[in-house]
Amino acid sequence: MAKITFITKDKEEITVEGTSGSVMELAVKNNVKGIDGDCGGVCSCATCHVQVDAGHTDKTGVASEIESDMLELDDDANEFSRLCCQLQVTEAMDGVVLNVVK
Amino acid sequence: MEHQTETQKKVKTSEFPDPFEQARIERGYGDIDDQNDPVTMLLRLKDVRKTAHNWKTFISGATPGRIVVPSEVAIRDIRQIPFEVDPPEHKDYRNLVEPWFKRPLEEEYTAKMTKIIEELVDEVIAKDDIEVVSDFSLKLQSRCLTLLLNIPYEEAETWIGWGVHVFRSEESSTDADKANILFDYLDEQIDRAAENPSDDLYSLLLSSEVNGKKMTKEEVKGVMILTFAGGRDTVINAVTNSLAYFAEHPKSLERLRQEPEIVGKAVEELVRYFSPLTHMGRVVTEDTKVCEHAIKNDSRVSMCWASANRDSAAFENPNEVVLDRKINPHVAFGFSHHNCLGATHARQILKVLINTLANKVGSIEIKNYKENIEEWGEFNRKVGFDNITMNIKGK
Numbered sequence: 027m028a029k030i031t032f033i034t035k036d037k038e039e040i041t042v043e044g045t046s047g048s049v050m051e052l053a054v055k056n057n058v059k060g061i062d063g064d065c066g067g068v069c070s071c072a073t074c075h076v077q078v079d080a081g082h083t084d085k086t087g088v089a090s091e092i093e094s095d096m097l098e099l100d101d102d103a104n105e106f107s108r109l110c111c112q113l114q115v116t117e118a119m120d121g122v123v124l125n126v127v128k
Numbered sequence: 129m130e131h132q133t134e135t136q137k138k139v140k141t142s143e144f145p146d147p148f149e150q151a152r153i154e155r156g157y158g159d160i161d162d163q164n165d166p167v168t169m170l171l172r173l174k175d176v177r178k179t180a181h182n183w184k185t186f187i188s189g190a191t192p193g194r195i196v197v198p199s200e201v202a203i204r205d206i207r208q209i210p211f212e213v214d215p216p217e218h219k220d221y222r223n224l225v226e227p228w229f230k231r232p233l234e235e236e237y238t239a240k241m242t243k244i245i246e247e248l249v250d251e252v253i254a255k256d257d258i259e260v261v262s263d264f265s266l267k268l269q270s271r272c273l274t275l276l277l278n279i280p281y282e283e284a285e286t287w288i289g290w291g292v293h294v295f296r297s298e299e300s301s302t303d304a305d306k307a308n309i310l311f312d313y314l315d316e317q318i319d320r321a322a323e324n325p326s327d328d329l330y331s332l333l334l335s336s337e338v339n340g341k342k343m344t345k346e347e348v349k350g351v352m353i354l355t356f357a358g359g360r361d362t363v364i365n366a367v368t369n370s371l372a373y374f375a376e377h378p379k380s381l382e383r384l385r386q387e388p389e390i391v392g393k394a395v396e397e398l399v400r401y402f403s404p405l406t407h408m409g410r411v412v413t414e415d416t417k418v419c420e421h422a423i424k425n426d427s428r429v430s431m432c433w434a435s436a437n438r439d440s441a442a443f444e445n446p447n448e449v450v451l452d453r454k455i456n457p458h459v460a461f462g463f464s465h466h467n468c469l470g471a472t473h474a475r476q477i478l479k480v481l482i483n484t485l486a487n488k489v490g491s492i493e494i495k496n497y498k499e500n501i502e503e504w505g506e507f508n509r510k511v512g513f514d515n516i517t518m519n520i521k522g523k
Binding site for chain 1: 174177178181392393395396442453454455456457458459461464467471472475
């Protein structure tokens, strides 16, 4: 079981729990504002953009080349940016804080 | 090509070859002439994405109709909105229509769509051979469009009567008479909604303000032309081609019945593979370069979604349908600011269709067909079928 906290653009904090699947799916299931996941999680739409809170990046690892290519063209992307459809919910993710970009 | 030839028998009916591969690898672009206004087609995924994103150098807010390939400059002067508007104004229009076009995610909407599609599938199962484009896909697209506009179901009969294309006819790829049928119809509908507002899309637009100004009837018409034209032959091709695919891959349909959780991935993959819209243009605002190729100011480029979606730099086995492809960064719905407004509706149509076929259909047999081949300079692209007769049997 991993607890994941989303901070939305209007500063609302939402902590949710999950055991499997992608972080995007978990966010959509819990109606986290700003996470649309239009493509269902195949790294095609970039509507699940989050920025990992500094200090938590060791929990999420780094983006793949295809994910980086998508993020490269996002005006709001920075070094902490990830597409959360590419983050799997695992024990290792427990406690991670993600800032929703949109 | 009404009947299958020896060569066609070797290639499956549902196989859609990639005509761009060699040019994509060797040059990265192709040059085509379109009504004396040439277009440089960009073929690589990264170039296509970067071009779509760079709205300052590659604009959409050009002469109405010019960014479309084939150009529609000769048949309309009304600007399609928000499609032919650039940032920052684009955002205001997009923000206005976006929530409406996300309604297909609502349960009630999906339930209504499921009813429409189930009824239609039952209808074709009860018949013998059917011509899928006109007897299935056109009806499905038209009937589902009543949901998107939130107007009475019966209105679909009018659009079914128009045939598959709103701008195209057998004789011409841009048919002004045919376009005028749509334009006159929209004028009537807008006037009707102005007099008697209801909870349909026309009325919403007529009562909306963008940038502190009330939407004009012409602006409303611009949004509606886009809604009608953008989702017409694209959805019809996606539906027809998916049926052809399942006819020749019955195990895939069985798998989707057993693993309904992969339907979302299957939709993305079918849309990538078929890429119902071949490409979309932009007008260049300064001398520039893409993949070392010089592109002149005030000329046109197109972003070839169909080619980008087979780019082996991003897709393993790009010419195969991998139903549960996990990483699928396709651009079949476009990319960046102008990505397809109707994508949510289109995705929902395909999801509901696949679920319904998986639950109700036992076998699909293709009887005969005529391929729809688009010619773009040196490239001949199969985009779908002009007609295709199938026998669809229930479980």
